[in-house]
Amino acid sequence: xxxxxxxxxxxxxxxxxxxxxxxxxxxxxxxxxxxxxxxxxxxxxxxxxxxxxxxxxxxxxxxxxxxxxxxxxxxxxxxxxxxxxxxxxxxxxxxxxxxxxxxxxxxxxxxxxxxxxxxxxxxxxxxxxxxxxxxxxxxxxxxxxxxxxxxxxxxxxxxxxxxxxxxxxxxxxxxxxxxxxxxxxxxxxxxxxxxxxxxxxxxxxxxxxxxxxxxxxxxxxxxxxxxxxxxxxxxxxxxxxxxxxxxxxxxxxxxxxxxxxxxxxxxxxxxxxxxxxxxxxxxxxxxxxxxxxxxxxxxxxxxxxxxxxxxxxxxxxxxxxxxxxxxxxxxxxxxxxxxxxxxxxxxxxxxxxxxxxxxxxxxxxxxxxxxxxxxxxxxxxxxxxxxxxxxxxxxxxxxxxxxxxxxxxxxxxxxxxxxxxxxxxxxxxxxxxxxxxxxxxxxxxxxxxxxxxxxxxxxxxxxxxxxxx
Amino acid sequence: xxxxxxxxxxxxxxxxxxxxxxxxxxxxxxxxxxxxxxxxxxxxxxxxxxxxxxxxxxxxxxxxxxxxxxxxxxxxxxxxxxxxxxxxxxxxxxxxxxxxxxxxxxxxxxxxxxxxxxxxxxxxxxxxxxxxxxxxxxxxxxxxxxxxxxxxxxxxxxxxxxxxxxxxxxxxxxxxxxxxxxxxxxxxxxxxxxxxxxxxxxxxxxxxxxxxxxxxxxxxxxxxxxxxxxxxxxxxxxxxxxxxxxxxxxxxxxxxxxxxxxxxxxxxxxxxxxxxxxxxxxxxxxxxxxxxxxxxxxxxxxxxxxxxxxxxxxxxxxxxxxxxxxxxxxxxxxxxxxxxxxxxxxxxxxxxxxxxxxxxxxxxxxxxxxxxxxxxxxxxxxxxxxxxxxxxxxxxxxx
Numbered sequence: 001x002x003x004x005x006x007x008x009x010x011x012x013x014x015x016x017x018x019x020x021x022x023x024x025x026x027x028x029x030x031x032x033x034x035x036x037x038x039x040x041x042x043x044x045x046x047x048x049x050x051x052x053x054x055x056x057x058x059x060x061x062x063x064x065x066x067x068x069x070x071x072x073x074x075x076x077x078x079x080x081x082x083x084x085x086x087x088x089x090x091x092x093x094x095x096x097x098x099x100x101x102x103x104x105x106x107x108x109x110x111x112x113x114x115x116x117x118x119x120x121x122x123x124x125x126x127x128x129x130x131x132x133x134x135x136x137x138x139x140x141x142x143x144x145x146x147x148x149x150x151x152x153x154x155x156x157x158x159x160x161x162x163x164x165x166x167x168x169x170x171x172x173x174x175x176x177x178x179x180x181x182x183x184x185x186x187x188x189x190x191x192x193x194x195x196x197x198x199x200x201x202x203x204x205x206x207x208x209x210x211x212x213x214x215x216x217x218x219x220x221x222x223x224x225x226x227x228x229x230x231x232x233x234x235x236x237x238x239x240x241x242x243x244x245x246x247x248x249x250x251x252x253x254x255x256x257x258x259x260x261x262x263x264x265x266x267x268x269x270x271x272x273x274x275x276x277x278x279x280x281x282x283x284x285x286x287x288x289x290x291x292x293x294x295x296x297x298x299x300x301x302x303x304x305x306x307x308x309x310x311x312x313x314x315x316x317x318x319x320x321x322x323x324x325x326x327x328x329x330x331x332x333x334x335x336x337x338x339x340x341x342x343x344x345x346x347x348x349x350x351x352x353x354x355x356x357x358x359x360x361x362x363x364x365x366x367x368x369x370x371x372x373x374x375x376x377x378x379x380x381x382x383x384x385x386x387x388x389x390x391x392x393x394x395x396x397x398x399x400x401x402x403x404x405x406x407x408x409x410x411x412x413x414x415x416x417x418x419x420x421x422x423x424x425x426x427x428x429x430x431x432x433x434x435x436x437x438x439x440x441x442x443x444x445x446x447x448x449x450x451x452x453x454x455x456x457x458x459x460x461x462x463x464x465x466x467x468x469x
Numbered sequence: 470x471x472x473x474x475x476x477x478x479x480x481x482x483x484x485x486x487x488x489x490x491x492x493x494x495x496x497x498x499x500x501x502x503x504x505x506x507x508x509x510x511x512x513x514x515x516x517x518x519x520x521x522x523x524x525x526x527x528x529x530x531x532x533x534x535x536x537x538x539x540x541x542x543x544x545x546x547x548x549x550x551x552x553x554x555x556x557x558x559x560x561x562x563x564x565x566x567x568x569x570x571x572x573x574x575x576x577x578x579x580x581x582x583x584x585x586x587x588x589x590x591x592x593x594x595x596x597x598x599x600x601x602x603x604x605x606x607x608x609x610x611x612x613x614x615x616x617x618x619x620x621x622x623x624x625x626x627x628x629x630x631x632x633x634x635x636x637x638x639x640x641x642x643x644x645x646x647x648x649x650x651x652x653x654x655x656x657x658x659x660x661x662x663x664x665x666x667x668x669x670x671x672x673x674x675x676x677x678x679x680x681x682x683x684x685x686x687x688x689x690x691x692x693x694x695x696x697x698x699x700x701x702x703x704x705x706x707x708x709x710x711x712x713x714x715x716x717x718x719x720x721x722x723x724x725x726x727x728x729x730x731x732x733x734x735x736x737x738x739x740x741x742x743x744x745x746x747x748x749x750x751x752x753x754x755x756x757x758x759x760x761x762x763x764x765x766x767x768x769x770x771x772x773x774x775x776x777x778x779x780x781x782x783x784x785x786x787x788x789x790x791x792x793x794x795x796x797x798x799x800x801x802x803x804x805x806x807x808x809x810x811x812x813x814x815x816x817x818x819x820x821x822x823x824x825x826x827x828x829x830x831x832x833x834x835x836x837x838x839x840x841x842x843x844x845x846x847x848x849x850x851x852x853x854x855x856x857x858x859x860x861x862x863x864x865x866x867x868x
Binding site: 070352381383384385386388389390391392393394395396397398399401402403404405406407408409410411412413 | 512516770773785787788789791792793794795796797798799800801802803804805806807808809810811812813814815
């Protein structure tokens, strides 16, 4: 296995690369959630007063909001028994040996380099990629692009931050966005100035410091007029965490004529409740694309949405879910057409295996002013055995004139004809099924950068053999 | 004012019915008193506003004597008659089926119907009997501001074959009142039943209907629902496929205009394997009408080799009409084929252009497109008599 030589980080690390050195403030809040803990988090981060108030107000809202009574069963979450602020360095204190064997085995099978594995497993921060990161940062800075973690953005770009933060997803949006607003930490902040195209995808993983994989990460992306950025969150290899609850908020603003693509491949270990709110506002002639893959976690509830705010805006969700034993992937997308001549598509592919359950849940809302809008939803589900389950819950509300809306869904098993054809060519049943599944999700895979596509295919192969989870 | 035991006793709907039926009414009345009003937080009622409906305002009940006819003589053993009379004359048959498929405890309106149903028909066709002539049932409302709550009980024996239509007719087109029209349909092994429901109550009426069928082995149901009347109409169409080889075809058309609001809930419940269901609901909306369609295909765990199809198509003819469509799937078995789809859209401008370029005036062209839209599904009306009735009715309404 290839190892990359370590770079000495040094004391001027933070100044040079915009990183935190985690050891500077190792901190672990007490379990539970109350105003004191929230104040303490804000104080530890030396935040301005408005943010402290914002957090406290959000906590109030969180306490008042009822739990969602639809989707997966969330009653098992014990909010009082969670650490709301853990410095990542605490998580790093674990050693490689402490990891569950199935996670280690998966890394071996995926061929993830050892240093990267350790990062993925939360064993240590990976500084090897910083060379790449450094040259990338220089280029970005030249163009005026800001790419940093959200905590630093609050400190270094306070005006820009305050203008947009919490405007797409207010704390009162839902119980979990309120929770995130109260205790958020980490996540990415991206600002792309007018007319700037960022050619290489920005990956959270270039910017690795201990915080970017937090439980309550908060991402804010602003694409100014005519700009373009592709952001990639997460990795295909399973991320091991002892946290039982992951509740992120991602806000994106895509201004006139800009385009933003946000790619996620979520592969949390199967003890995690992954309850995420992701939303983008797309203005005139802007394009927002969510490419969303869900493989890990015990329960995921995630519906990336696009608010089409001005004429000509376009929204796109491409979603893949794979549910194995004990997993419930409740995923989908939402398109809210506010302005005329807006278009949206949602394509969902889901696979259930070994008693897993996938649910597509989506909402198309076309407001009275959104004349001449078009929306199309397509959901395909593949059930690999008779223990598994697939559901489709699409909600379509049309309030405007001259709107075209379509929804199609199919549920099927791997067809006997396809299997027979492949097996008659000497391919084993398992390989044949894997090929069929990979073919089934191909519309998703082809939208990924090559290295992710390759890893995803391998991961599907592992899932199919039942060696993961 | 509320509907109470006293209302029930004074209503005259009971006649001299047997004790067991009286008990069923009382138990439904108790459910009505116990059950809360559906609220907007309840998924089924989120888009369906019943706050303006007060059943007590229509506390005068029109008793239904049941009008069912056949042009030729009734074959031996076949029972076609009033439900209230049959409750006395064919006690065992009615008692063992009535309100066993439709649950009066399901919600407040089901309970109300269970307690106050004003009559209706019983159609019983014994094992092996085929009735060639279509059987027709007609339910009338004569007065404004009353309650008319007919109930149809259909029991098909093994290999029985017949067609039946329920027509819901108001004497005046702008009539107000509380109306329901429910049907319980039991299909024995190998039975084949065609059922059509044609709802044309007055334009201001409140209508609640439950149509529920249970299909035994190798039976076939062709159900066709036509909804035209009422300011508010909520219909549930549900088929439980409990026997292997059974097939349910559930089709509907609706034409909503003015301020009408129509709500449809459908369920294709595949309890066992080797079953087929095929659903198509097509609606056209004019003026400021609103419709909601929410349908579910449920394939239970052991129901392998099931094949289910579900589609809802809405043609929106005006700028302010609104259609909501929620087609849902819950699939618990992998060896199945399930497909569903929904569309909401305006008249296709290319078709309009084509027709107008041939000198057809705009209004006529639109009507032709609507007729064409319904045409595909009208062909599936299971028997000629009903098809003619529906076509005539549509013709008149499309102008």
